[in-house]
Amino acid sequence: xxxxxxxxxxxxxxxxxxxxxxxxxxxxxxxxxxxxxxxxxxxxxxxxxxxxxxxxxxxxxxxxxxxxxxxxxxxxxxxxxxxxxxxxxxxxxxxxxxxxxxxxxxxxxxxxxxxxxxxxxxxxxxxxxxxxxxxxxxxxxxxxxxxxxxxxxxxxxxxxxxxxxxxxxxxxxxxxxxxxxxxxxxxxxxxxxxxxxxxxxxxxxxxxxxxxxxxxxxxxxxxxxxxxxxxxxxxxxxxxxxxxxxxxxxxxxxxxxxxxxxxxxxxxxxxxxxxxxxxxxxxxxxxxxxxxxxxxxxxxxxxxxxxxxxxxxxxxxxxxxxxxxxxxxxxxxxxxxxxxxxxxxxxxxxxxxxxxxxxxxxxxxxx
Ligand code: FES
Ligand code: FE
Numbered sequence: 001x002x003x004x005x006x007x008x009x010x011x012x013x014x015x016x017x018x019x020x021x022x023x024x025x026x027x028x029x030x031x032x033x034x035x036x037x038x039x040x041x042x043x044x045x046x047x048x049x050x051x052x053x054x055x056x057x058x059x060x061x062x063x064x065x066x067x068x069x070x071x072x073x074x075x076x077x078x079x080x081x082x083x084x085x086x087x088x089x090x091x092x093x094x095x096x097x098x099x100x101x102x103x104x105x106x107x108x109x110x111x112x113x114x115x116x117x118x119x120x121x122x123x124x125x126x127x128x129x130x131x132x133x134x135x136x137x138x139x140x141x142x143x144x145x146x147x148x149x150x151x152x153x154x155x156x157x158x159x160x161x162x163x164x165x166x167x168x169x170x171x172x173x174x175x176x177x178x179x180x181x182x183x184x185x186x187x188x189x190x191x192x193x194x195x196x197x198x199x200x201x202x203x204x205x206x207x208x209x210x211x212x213x214x215x216x217x218x219x220x221x222x223x224x225x226x227x228x229x230x231x232x233x234x235x236x237x238x239x240x241x242x243x244x245x246x247x248x249x250x251x252x253x254x255x256x257x258x259x260x261x262x263x264x265x266x267x268x269x270x271x272x273x274x275x276x277x278x279x280x281x282x283x284x285x286x287x288x289x290x291x292x293x294x295x296x297x298x299x300x301x302x303x304x305x306x307x308x309x310x311x312x313x314x315x316x317x318x319x320x321x322x323x324x325x326x327x328x329x330x331x332x333x334x335x336x337x338x339x340x341x342x343x344x345x346x347x348x349x350x351x352x353x354x355x356x357x358x359x360x361x362x363x364x365x366x367x
Contacts, residue, residue: 003339011351014358015340019194019332025285026059027361028195032264034058034148035360037159039266039279041144042183042293045091046072049109052098053091056281057148062135063087063098064144067109072139074146075132080113081105086132098132107132142179142295143277162262166224173260173268175248178275181295184307187315189290193325194332195265195282196357198290201321202259202267202278204347211320214238214313219257228255235271237312242273243300263356269314273297274307276314286329292318 003012018024040055041064052065054077063077063086079086084102097114099106106115111132119125136147138155145159154161163173191198201207208215208222218239219226228235234242235257245254249272258270269276274296281289294311301307331337343351 003342006342009345010342011348013340013343013350014196014354016332016334016337019196019329020285022285024361025194025282028282028357029058031360031362032058032357033282034060036149036153036264037138037145037147037155038264039143039145039262040064041072043072043139043142043144044183046144048093050094050096051092052087052094054087054089055146056283057146060148061085062146062148063132064137064146065094065098065109072137072144073109073111074135074137074144075111076135076148078133079105080130080132081116141173141277142181143279159262163260163268166260167258172250172253173270175250175253176246176270176275177248178277178295180298181246181275182298182301183293184274184296184301185294185311187292187311187318189292189318189322191288191290191322191325192286193288193322193329194285195280195288196353197325197328197332198280198288198322199261199264199267199353200350201325203261203350203353206344206346207321207324211324212317215317218313222257224257224259226257228257234273234310235313236309237316238309240309242271242310243305243307244297245272246274246297263353273300274310278318290318290322 006012034057038057041053046053046064046066049066049068052063055062055064061077063075065073067073077086079100079102081100081103084100086098086100088101097106097108104117105113108114111134113127113130136152138145140159145155160170164170167173205223212222214237216222218228218232218235220229221227229239232239234240236242254272260268262268265280267278274294277293277295279291281291283289294307296307
């Protein structure tokens with residue numbers, strides 16, 4: 001149930017329980033995070049065969065690793081013997097194989113079962129059949145995207161399509177050469193808020209004038225495609241000069257800021273000298289981990305140039321945004337928000353996000 005009898009300029013939000021109800025979250029895990037393309041590692045961080053990372057994707061733990069042939073592989077991080085979690089660390093490196101800490105079944109970097117104590121007493125075991133379960137993997141923009149569905153949706157339509165919708169074409173993002181940029185800084189935020197509060201916040205700029213003083217100094221008309229202020233030299237916390245401009249950036253993209261949301265969990269910001277790439281990992285109805293990368297031209301990072309003022313601007317924006325989300329989360333279970341709130345006209349696209357989500361969910365809570 002939502003607020004009714006609204007004036008036509010306002011539309012209702014989702015009601016509070018969408019942000020608190022474990023049943024809604026369970027549906028989202030199954031029908032959104034496990035069903036769609038989900039962005040995880042920066043491919044370059046898996047820098048050699050055996051390098052791995054693990055992630056929670058929906059209800060599953062997923063293991064991403066660099067295989068011996070140089071490709072990135074993704075598996076459910078579950079031992080096929082009796083189901084122990086295979087890699088218990090968030091990241092690391094194995095020499096040749098993954099060994100289960102329970103009874104020492106061992107899997108090659110391609111996922112095949114290669115050894116098990118007393119394996120010779122089980123001559124009929126099919127090593128492929130009892131190998132790790134693969135998940136679908138794509139690499140794009142220098143990131144690894146996984147999909148846990150048996151039949152993944154179209155990457156072109158869902159992921160690349162979201163960018164085309166926002167920028168007009170794919171070339172506009174390809175000009176930033178994101179594949180070849182290098183990680184200058186990574187900050188991980190553990191946010192005590194539902195993932196939708198974070199995505200909704202990212203989708204609107206109604207709050208910018210209130211909570212982002214530094215950002216509005218640099219971008220007086222802040223919003224997607226906004227131009228830097230006249231006296232601003234770069235996208236830095238004090239508007240001072242930025243780093244070297246990415247050469248492919250077109251003249252009409254110079255001195256501009258673009259903000260793109262790729263449902264369900266990626267936000268990308270483009271500025272002339274760097275790219276800010278966020279991934280959200282929804283952990284619980286009221287907890288979301290956000291990993292944010294600042295990417296620069298390789299020589300900028302390799303030369304040890306000071307990126308602090310550059311990183312600081314969006315780090316503050318992130319903190320300001322996540323504080324706002326954390327301030328909102330407790331109110332989602334208040335009587336005051338039982339029927340939800342309202343969206344002003346400039347937030348109408350959040351309404352589209354709500355409709356999109358509701359169409360994915362089977363259970364729609366009512367009071
Ligand atoms: Fe992994 Fe037994 S559960 S080896
Ligand atoms: Fe914001």
